[in-house]
Structure formats: structure tokens, C-alpha cells
Amino acid sequence: xxxxxxxxxxxxxxxxxxxxxxxxxxxxxxxxxxxxxxxxxxxxxxxxxxxxxxxxxxxxxxxxxxxxxxxxxxxxxxxxxxxxxxxxxxxxxxxxxxxxxxxxxxxxxxxxxxxxxxxxxxxxxxxxxxxxxxxxxxxxxxxxxxxxxxxxxxxxxxxxxxxxxxxxxxxxxxxxxxxxxxxxxxxxxxxxxxxxxxxxxxxxxxxxxxxxxxxxxxxxxxxxxxxxxxxxxxxxxxxxxxxxxxxxxxxxxxxxxxxxxxxxxxxxxxxxxxxxxxxxxxxxxxxxxxxxxxxxxxxxxxxxxxxxxxxxxxxxxxxxxxxxxxxxxxxxxxxxxxxxxxxxxxxxxxxxxxxxxxxxxxxxxxxxxxxxx
Numbered sequence: 001x002x003x004x005x006x007x008x009x010x011x012x013x014x015x016x017x018x019x020x021x022x023x024x025x026x027x028x029x030x031x032x033x034x035x036x037x038x039x040x041x042x043x044x045x046x047x048x049x050x051x052x053x054x055x056x057x058x059x060x061x062x063x064x065x066x067x068x069x070x071x072x073x074x075x076x077x078x079x080x081x082x083x084x085x086x087x088x089x090x091x092x093x094x095x096x097x098x099x100x101x102x103x104x105x106x107x108x109x110x111x112x113x114x115x116x117x118x119x120x121x122x123x124x125x126x127x128x129x130x131x132x133x134x135x136x137x138x139x140x141x142x143x144x145x146x147x148x149x150x151x152x153x154x155x156x157x158x159x160x161x162x163x164x165x166x167x168x169x170x171x172x173x174x175x176x177x178x179x180x181x182x183x184x185x186x187x188x189x190x191x192x193x194x195x196x197x198x199x200x201x202x203x204x205x206x207x208x209x210x211x212x213x214x215x216x217x218x219x220x221x222x223x224x225x226x227x228x229x230x231x232x233x234x235x236x237x238x239x240x241x242x243x244x245x246x247x248x249x250x251x252x253x254x255x256x257x258x259x260x261x262x263x264x265x266x267x268x269x270x271x272x273x274x275x276x277x278x279x280x281x282x283x284x285x286x287x288x289x290x291x292x293x294x295x296x297x298x299x300x301x302x303x304x305x306x307x308x309x310x311x312x313x314x315x316x317x318x319x320x321x322x323x324x325x326x327x328x329x330x331x332x333x334x335x336x337x338x339x340x341x342x343x344x345x346x347x348x349x350x351x352x353x354x355x356x357x358x359x360x361x362x363x364x365x366x367x368x369x370x371x372x373x
Contacts, residue, residue: 030064030072033093038064043074046081048088049123065125067092088114092125095132100168104139111136119152127153127162131173138184141362143325144194144227147220150175150185151205159210179247180214181283186323187220187251188258188287189227190362196228215243219251226255226262234259250284257291266295277311286319286326293330297337305341309334316353328354328361335367 030038030051041053050065057064066088074081091110098107111132118129134149154175156162164172174183181187189195202224206217218237225234238259241252256269273280273288280288289311296308315323315330331354338347351367358364 028072028074028076030074031070032064032068033070034068043076045076046074046084048084048117049121049125065092067096067125092128095128096168099128099132099171102169102171104136107132108136108140115149119149122156122159122161124162124166127156127164128167130156131167134173135171141325141360142194143185144189144191144198144224146185147224148198148202148205150182151202151209151217151220154180154182154214155205155209176216176247178214179243179245180216181219181247181251183283183322185220186283186287186326187223187254188290188326188329189224190325190329192228195224196230199225199228199230199233215241215245215248216251219248219255222255223258226258229262231259231262247281247284250280250288254284254287254291257288257295261291261295266298270295286315286323289314290326290330294333297333302341305337309337312337313350316357320357324358325361325363328358328363331358332363332367 027039028041028043030041030043032038036057038053038057041055041057044052044054046052048066050063051069053062053064056062066085069085069089071085072081091114094110095107095114098104098110111129114129115133118126120126130149130152134146134153137143137146137149153173157164157173157175158177176182199221202221206213206221209217218241222234222237222241225231225237234255238252238255241248243249253269253272257266257273260266260269270292274292277285277288277292293308293311293314296304297312299305299308312330312334316327320327331350335347335350335354338344338350354361354364354367
């Protein structure tokens with residue numbers, strides 16, 4: 001009898017212990033937009049940049065980004081998971097899809113919504129957002145505002161926090177690692193208010209870059225400061241430029257010419273550019289053509305004015321596809337100079353090309369606004 005009682009007591013203890021043991025945590029379960037279901041991985045942590053898994057998923061890595069997730073159940077902070085998925089999942093998915101098909105117009109809304117949140121983060125998702133913001137602003141003619149996300153993109157790629165190969169679609173950022181300049185963003189600007197507005201954030205972004213900072217970033221800042229009417233600030237930055245790289249040396253000369261034009265006193269800087277126009281690197285030549293052409297087109301001497309007009313018209317002929325805003329500016333000022341020479345037929349033809357070929361640019365809008373007035 002004692003043995004029976006002992007056995008019964010032991011069995012009862014086992015049953016009681018089992019009934020009061022802590023429940024095993026529910027398995028994490030993610031359902032992705034591509035209909036994959038992840039159930040064999042545990043989510044270690046998550047933040048705006050995505051979810052980190054304990055082991056790689058099939059055919060992938062240890063990170064899942066919010067744009068991939070349709071819904072899920074997680075053991076770690078389900079309310080915060082739901083909140084981030086609700087705030088980030090759909091906008092990031094829209095950005096990815098628009099980049100994939102190259103729909104830059106529809107890209108603007110989700111990119112602008114996400115940019116403040118990701119602008120200073122270090123991740124592939126941050127690069128996705130910053131690159132989308134840069135390109136959508138360029139597509140909308142907001143070139144001055146595109147510089148800030150460009151600086152973020154450049155630094156994310158330079159630091160290897162992200163790779164351009166993982167970006168949806170076929171387009172890739174054109175940037176020179178040595179100078180920091182981009183062929184997509186020539187430092188010539190036309191919106192004074194927008195140029196001035198971007199300066200504080202741009203200055204902070206450039207200062208936060210890891211050393212050594214490419215001097216091309218200072219070229220962007222100084223040229224924007226000149227366009228925004230901040231001549232003293234531009235001069236301060238220009239004086240710090242010391243690189244002996246050929247392209248940056250030429251850009252210093254372009255900035256000197258821009259300084260003269262900003263002060264309405266074309267002189268030695270313009271003459272220096274004029275003397276070497278044919279020998280300039282392509283990335284600098286378009287800007288040099290613009291400043292020399294603009295300076296000459298404003299001269300009272302008819303021959304000098306005609307020479308300036310020809311240089312301005314070279315911009316759409318040679319750079320129209322790659323730099324539509326600069327080409328449009330060339331046409332706009334060429335038309336004004338032709339009108340000054342009483343060549344109304346020539347001015348009308350140039351205005352027609354501006355309106356027909358570059359109708360979405362800032363100078364085409366300026367032309368239409370003038371006609372309405």
C-alpha cells in the first residue's frame with residue numbers, strides 16, 4: 001500500500017507541475033507579399049529598417065524589410081510590430097514598385113512621406129527611400145531640393161551601408177566616388193528661394209559625412225549659396241577648396257565665373273572659362289557654356305551677344321537629353337537675347353522649341369507665366 005501511495009503522489013506532482021509550467025512562446029509567423037510563409041525562423045528584433053531573423057530564410061538573408069511583409073504574428077512586441085507594419089509597409093512597397101517600373105511621378109508621394117524618417121538611417125531601406133526621393137525631385141524639376149537626398153545616397157553607398165545592386169529597376173545612380181559629383185545633378189541652379197532653403201540641412205549632411213569628404217560636396221554647397229544670394233557664405237566655402245583633381249580645379253573656375261555673374265560683373269573668371277571651353281571635361285563644359293553664353297548674351301555689342309546666343313543654343317543641341325533643365329535655361333536666355341537684337345522670328349522659334357521640347361522644365365513654366373502676364 002505505501003508503494004501505491006508513493007506512486008500516486010509522484011504522478012500527481014508530475015501532472016501538477018506540467019499544468020503550471022510556463023507556456024512555450026508562440027512561433028513567429030510571417031506572411032510575405034510574394035505569398036512565402038516564414039515559420040521556422042524566430043524574429044530577434046525589428047526597427048524601421050526591417051526585421052532580423054535568427055537564421056537565414058530560404059533563398060535569402062537574415063533580414064526582412066517591411067515592404068515585403070503582408071502580415072504576421074510575433075512573440076516580440078506584437079503591438080509595435082503592427083504599428084510599424086501599418087506605417088511603413090505600404091509606402092515602402094509602393095516605392096519599390098514605382099522604382100521597378102520607373103514611374104517617377106507616382107514615386108514622389110510615398111518617397112516624400114518616408115524621407116524624413118529614413119534620411120539619417122544607415123540601411124538598404126534608407127537608400128531605397130533616399131534614392132527614390134532624389135529621382136522623384138529631379139523628375140519634378142526640383143533640382144535644388146534633390147541635392148540633399150543625393151548626399152545621403154552617396155554616403156550610404158560610400159560607407160557600404162547599402163548597395164546600388166539591390167535597388168529595384170534598372171536605373172543606377174551616376175556618381176563619381178573621387179569628386180562626389182553626379183552627372184545627374186550639374187551644379188547650376190535656377191530657383192533662388194529653393195537654393196537658399198536647402199542650405200541649412202545640406203550643410204549639416206555634408207558635415208556629418210565621414211572623412212575624407214569629397215570636395216564636390218562643397219562645390220554643390222557653394223554653388224547653391226551663390227544661387228540663393230548668400231555670396232559671403234559661398235566665398236567662405238570656395239576658399240576652402242584645395243583639391244588638385246582636374247575636374248575640381250575646373251569647377252573652382254566655374255564657381256568663380258558664377259560669382260561674377262551673381263555680382264553682375266563678368267570679368268576675369270568668365271574670360272578664363274571662355275579661353276578653354278573646347279578643352280573642358282564634359283561634366284564641366286555644359287556649366288561653363290551656360291555662364292559664358294549668359295554673360296556674352298547680355299553684352300551690348302551685337303557680335304559678342306550673337307556669340308553668347310550660339311553658346312546658349314549649344315546646350316540643347318549637345319546636352320538636351322542628359323540635362324534638360326540646363327538646356328531649357330539656354331533656350332530661354334537665347335530667346336531673350338534674340339528679342340533684344342530685334343530678331344523676333346528667331347526668338348519665336350527658340351521659344352517654340354523650349355515650349356515643345358522642354359515643356360515640363362522650370363524655364364518653360366517661366367515662359368508660360370510671362371506670356372500669360
